[in-house]
Amino acid sequence: MSNVELGLPALPARPYPEEVHARLAADAAELIGRYPVARSALLPLLHLVQAEEGFVSATGIRFCAEQLDLTTAEVTAVATFYTMYRRRPAGKYHLGVCTNTLCAVLGGDQIFDELQQHLGIRNNETTEDGEISIEHIECNAACDYAPVVMVNWEFFDNQTPESARQLVDDLRAGEEVRPTRGARLCSFKESARILAGFADERAGVVDESGAGGAPSLAGLRLAKGEALPGTAGTKVVSPRHEGTRSDGTRNDGTHRDGTGHEGTEA
Numbered sequence: 001m002s003n004v005e006l007g008l009p010a011l012p013a014r015p016y017p018e019e020v021h022a023r024l025a026a027d028a029a030e031l032i033g034r035y036p037v038a039r040s041a042l043l044p045l046l047h048l049v050q051a052e053e054g055f056v057s058a059t060g061i062r063f064c065a066e067q068l069d070l071t072t073a074e075v076t077a078v079a080t081f082y083t084m085y086r087r088r089p090a091g092k093y094h095l096g097v098c099t100n101t102l103c104a105v106l107g108g109d110q111i112f113d114e115l116q117q118h119l120g121i122r123n124n125e126t127t128e129d130g131e132i133s134i135e136h137i138e139c140n141a142a143c144d145y146a147p148v149v150m151v152n153w154e155f156f157d158n159q160t161p162e163s164a165r166q167l168v169d170d171l172r173a174g175e176e177v178r179p180t181r182g183a184r185l186c187s188f189k190e191s192a193r194i195l196a197g198f199a200d201e202r203a204g205v206v207d208e209s210g211a212g213g214a215p216s217l218a219g220l221r222l223a224k225g226e227a228l229p230g231t232a233g234t235k236v237v238s239p240r241h242e243g244t245r246s247d248g249t250r251n252d253g254t255h256r257d258g259t260g261h262e263g264t265e266a
């Protein structure tokens with residue numbers, strides 16, 4: 001595809017300053033070296049330039065194109081397709097308010113409206129002090145904790161308009177703010193560098209990453225036949241596993257092994 005001449009003018013983008021370019025080129029070489037085909041490293045490289053400037057600028061697009069022997073049109077097409085690549089500078093703390101279906105009906109829409117009023121900014125804008133940017137985002141696969149707000153991609157669960165306002169006030173005041181689960185916060189640029197594929201240097205981050213919480217595992221536990229608080233008498237109906245006990249053994253004495261083969265208890 002890179003051999004096709006579209007006759008498009010080059011983006012009016014200046015290159016990075018020499019020192020920045022040299023540093024990013026070394027990082028890019030490390031990322032590109034992880035793939036058999038250089039262009040496969042485009043997504044990490046876009047995170048890399050986002051880590052430098054807080055968004056994917058025209059200069060960042062030019063850099064990626066040069067490193068991967070792509071056209072700036074090709075890089076732009078990818079950068080504008082994925083919503084995690086920002087086209088305007090993010091704040092130090094980038095808030096993503098989920099306004100997808102479940103979060104929306106449980107208060108996400110109201111949280112997003114009230115945060116915009118509270119901060120005096122609109123979707124995809126940044127406060128004048130550069131601390132907070134806000135964006136409404138699609139489902140974060142955290143519906144069991146709805147409504148959810150993310151700060152630099154870390155979860156703040158079960159939010160209300162009041163708790164979300166307190167959250168941004170604390171962030172702007174420099175208070176220590178801890179996500180409901182997962183690793184402690186870092187800046188948006190630092191999170192972009194981690195997403196590019198570089199080591200997460202935060203102390204204790206692996207232990208803090210945690211595992212599935214109780215709401216996430218509730219369905220699994222019910223399916224296994226476990227009783228959960230407040231679910232007395234709940235019966236899980238499954239056409240394929242009707243009458244199956246928690247150890248996989250059926251009430252009629254047959255069982256399914258791990259490969260799906262059926263047998264009879266001795």
Ligand code: FES
Nearest residue numbers: 098103139140142
């Ligand atoms: S709808 Fe908000 S996390 Fe799924």
